Amino acid sequence: MRVAINGLFWDRPATGSGQYVRALVAALACMEGIDPLLVDGDPLEAPPPPGVELWRCGRSAAGNLSKLWFEQVGFPHACRRSGCVVAHVPYFAPPLACPVPLVVTIHDLIPMLLPEYRGGLHVRAYMALAASAARRATLVVADSTATAQDIERHLGISPERVRVVHLAAGDAYRPMPIDLVAALRHRLGLPERYLLYLGGFDRRKRVPELLRAFHKVVPRLGGTGLVVAGRLPDRDSAFAPDPRRVAHELAMGDRVRFLGHVDEADKPALYAGAEALVFPSVYEGFGLPPLEALSCGTPVIATQSSSLPEVVGDAGILVPPDDVGALAEAIYALMDDSALRRQLAGRALVQANRFSWERTAEKTAAIYREAVARGHSQG
Numbered sequence: 001m002r003v004a005i006n007g008l009f010w011d012r013p014a015t016g017s018g019q020y021v022r023a024l025v026a027a028l029a030c031m032e033g034i035d036p037l038l039v040d041g042d043p044l045e046a047p048p049p050p051g052v053e054l055w056r057c058g059r060s061a062a063g064n065l066s067k068l069w070f071e072q073v074g075f076p077h078a079c080r081r082s083g084c085v086v087a088h089v090p091y092f093a094p095p096l097a098c099p100v101p102l103v104v105t106i107h108d109l110i111p112m113l114l115p116e117y118r119g120g121l122h123v124r125a126y127m128a129l130a131a132s133a134a135r136r137a138t139l140v141v142a143d144s145t146a147t148a149q150d151i152e153r154h155l156g157i158s159p160e161r162v163r164v165v166h167l168a169a170g171d172a173y174r175p176m177p178i179d180l181v182a183a184l185r186h187r188l189g190l191p192e193r194y195l196l197y198l199g200g201f202d203r204r205k206r207v208p209e210l211l212r213a214f215h216k217v218v219p220r221l222g223g224t225g226l227v228v229a230g231r232l233p234d235r236d237s238a239f240a241p242d243p244r245r246v247a248h249e250l251a252m253g254d255r256v257r258f259l260g261h262v263d264e265a266d267k268p269a270l271y272a273g274a275e276a277l278v279f280p281s282v283y284e285g286f287g288l289p290p291l292e293a294l295s296c297g298t299p300v301i302a303t304q305s306s307s308l309p310e311v312v313g314d315a316g317i318l319v320p321p322d323d324v325g326a327l328a329e330a331i332y333a334l335m336d337d338s339a340l341r342r343q344l345a346g347r348a349l350v351q352a353n354r355f356s357w358e359r360t361a362e363k364t365a366a367i368y369r370e371a372v373a374r375g376h377s378q379g
Contacts, residue, residue, distance in 0.1 A: 001033055003368055004055070004084035004100070006075050007040040008067065009091060010048070013264075016107060016288065017091040020167060024090065025052055027361035034365050039078045041070045055082055064122070071095060086368045086375075093126075094133040101138040101375035103367055105165075108143070108285030108306075109150045116203055116239055131155055138371040141165050141364065143286035144307035165363045166310070167286045168355040172264075173295035175349070176272035184269040190257060191225035195331065196274035196298075198229040198262065198289050199281070201240050206280040206303075206322065208246045213280075213327035215250045221335055226252075226278075229259040229270065271296040275341065276334055279308070282321040287311045295352040299344035301330050313354075315347040 005025060012018035028036045029051040038048045039055045048054055057074040071093045079087045080099040087102050089095070094104040111117045111127050118124060134140060134155060140162045142148035148162045184190070195214070201207055207228065214226045228243055236242035247256045262270060271277065277293035279302045290300045290311050300316035302308040309318055317334060319326040334341060 001086065001365075001368060001372070002035040002037060002082070002084040003028070004037045004039050004075070004079045004082055004087045006071070006087075006089040006091070006093075007038040007044070007048075007054075008070060008093075010038065010040060011042075011045045013046075016285075019170075019288065020105070020107070021090045022046075023168070023170065023357045024361060024364060025049065027357040028365065030358075031361060031365055034368075037082055037084055039075055039082075041066070041074055068126075086372050088364075088368070092134065093130050094137050096129070096133045096136065101371040102136075103139050103141060103364075103371050104134055104137045105141040105143070106134065106147065106151055106285075108147055108283070109154055110204070110283060110285075112154055113150065114204060114283060137161075138374050139163060139367055141367060143167055144310050146307040146310065147285045163363075163367050165360055165367070166355055167288060167291070168357045168360050169288065169292045169295040169352065170357075173268050173271070173292045173352075175297040176269045181269050181273040184266060185273055188259060188266075188270075190227055190273065191223060193222075193224045193275055194227045194257070194273070195224065195335075196227050196229065196270065196277050196293075197279065198267070198270070198277065198293075199279065200230055201233050201243060203239055203241070204281055204283050206282055207243045208241050209322065209324050209327065210278055210280050211243060211246045211250060211252065211256065213324045213331060214256070214278075215252055216324070216328035217332040217335075218252065218255055220332055224275065224335055226256045227259060227270075227274070228256060229262045231261045232258065267292065268296055271298050274298050276301055276316075276331075276344075278327075278331065279303075280319075280321070280327055281305070281308070284308055284311075290316070291352060291355060294348040297345050297348050299334065299341060299348055301327070301334060313347070313351040315344055315351040317344075 009017040026049045028034050029049050036052050057078045072095050076095045076098050089104045092106045142164050148164050233240040233242050271293045276299045283306045286307050300312050302312050303321040304318045305321040317330045319330050
């Protein structure tokens with residue numbers, strides 16, 4: 001079965017959509033009966049894996065117009081000419097018309113659900129186009145049950161056409177040898193015991209609330225520090241509050257370590273060395289950092305919000321979103337109880353083993369086959 005896959009995010013591995021398309025295509029390439037064709041409009045910096053053909057279609061404009069042309073014209077044209085029997089757009093921008101059955105993955109509906117993410121007129125128009133096109137897709141894939149419910153409720157797509165396929169952590173995320181963890185701690189100047197946040201800093205991530213929760217209990221935590229990792233905002237704003245300002249206002253400069261961007265190769269040891277990952281986000285389509293932490297045997301403190309309960313399961317502590325007091329008490333409870341930490345660490349690996357890219361690819365391939373069958377029945 002020849003499958004055309006939109007590769008627009010292939011060379012953006014720092015994004016969730018980039019990680020998704022790379023891992024999914026690599027897993028699909030190992031499956032019998034699946035012939036993935038990666039379609040892009042630009043030369044790729046990172047070549048596709050062996051067995052995956054690359055199909056290029058030139059773009060006719062620059063910037064956002066180039067992206068729109070590729071999504072609405074170039075990709076469907078490649079589907080028609082390449083002989084594929086099904087097409088997959090692995091992010092929320094399917095074409096309005098496609099010559100073959102179409103599958104679209106919607107990771108989240110953040111721009112539709114959170115007012116501060118809606119942007120200006122151009123963004124809203126683009127989202128309206130994407131929503132209209134998604135309603136015409138043969139099948140829709142959601143990263144989580146929570147996202148599937150959002151799709152059904154806010155896009156008006158029948159549950160009969162929505163399929164849930166969870167993501168997975170990469171193979172590099174696993175328990176790390178003690179010496180590697182110690183070497184990373186020494187190289188980065190990390191405290192002996194630390195809680196970790198790793199992710200973005202836009203408003204929904206609630207990093208300032210994490211700092212305030214940590215401040216509430218820091219006198220009871222001994223020498224435990226908080227390590228904050230991820231590319232920091234270029235400037236302080238309401239949309240992306242600079243956590244360094246908040247830490248300064250709370251006079252916690254010596255208890256919080258800001259790492260900035262962390263190399264992918266360092267992330268497994270960074271997770272493994274932490275007492276817990278604290279992830280207070282109020283909305284996630286899936287939430288890869290919690291799963292990556294669990295895969296390294298590290299418990300998670302997260303919110304009872306969106307997809308996070310699906311990802312964390314019983315391998316962490318879940319608190320109400322935006323409840324700084326509850327978050328603070330969860331941090332203290334975990335750090336004060338070594339038996340609880342050991343128990344959750346054991347559950348972490350069990351929970352993480354429920355997710356794999358091989359399983360994701362198998363379920364996605366089944367959706368391709370179903371989409372082709374639907375196309376034949378409708379034709």
